[in-house]
Amino acid sequence: MTGQTAMIAERCSDCGGTMVCQVNQFIQRDDLWWDAEISCDTCGMAGCEDSSPGRPPEDVRKALLTAHGPARLRVVGPMPSLVPALKVLREVSGASLPDARKQVDELRRGGLVGTLTEMEFLRLRLRRLGVPVDVEFGTD
Ligand SMILES: [Zn+2]
Numbered sequence: 001m002t003g004q005t006a007m008i009a010e011r012c013s014d015c016g017g018t019m020v021c022q023v024n025q026f027i028q029r030d031d032l033w034w035d036a037e038i039s040c041d042t043c044g045m046a047g048c049e050d051s052s053p054g055r056p057p058e059d060v061r062k063a064l065l066t067a068h069g070p071a072r073l074r075v076v077g078p079m080p081s082l083v084p085a086l087k088v089l090r091e092v093s094g095a096s097l098p099d100a101r102k103q104v105d106e107l108r109r110g111g112l113v114g115t116l117t118e119m120e121f122l123r124l125r126l127r128r129l130g131v132p133v134d135v136e137f138g139t140d
Contacts, residue, residue, distance in 0.1 A: 006067035017042030023060045025117040032121045064115045073119040074111035077132030084129035
């Protein structure tokens with residue numbers, strides 16, 4: 001399973017101590033998911049805070065990007081038509097057609113940047129429709 005985990009320190013709502021929020025982003029049943037589990041060492045409070053498909057909140061993404069660094073998705077071969085790429089980007093991100101076009105432009109130039117799980121998810125979808133893309137690490 002493709003996925004990434006990061007820790008965010010938060011203030012415990014029960015005892016005021018420091019609690020740890022473990023956030024996960026993963027691919028499950030052909031969808032992009034994220035969830036968050038909280039636990040407090042001081043008072044023992046624990047639970048599952050959230051679990052949803054789709055793009056996680058910005059603080060969760062930020063924690064994943066800080067912990068693992070960004071990944072970049074790039075077109076690595078000839079792309080006879082933009083239609084499959086536009087279709088996937090619109091499905092996955094709910095982007096409007098102009099926004100999807102911008103994203104395809106980024107794919108073909110510098111690459112689209114996001115968490116590894118997000119880029120891997122897009123790669124699987126794009127490859128399935130024959131779009132030649134690959135994920136690479138780094139921020140050059
Ligand atoms: Zn606590």
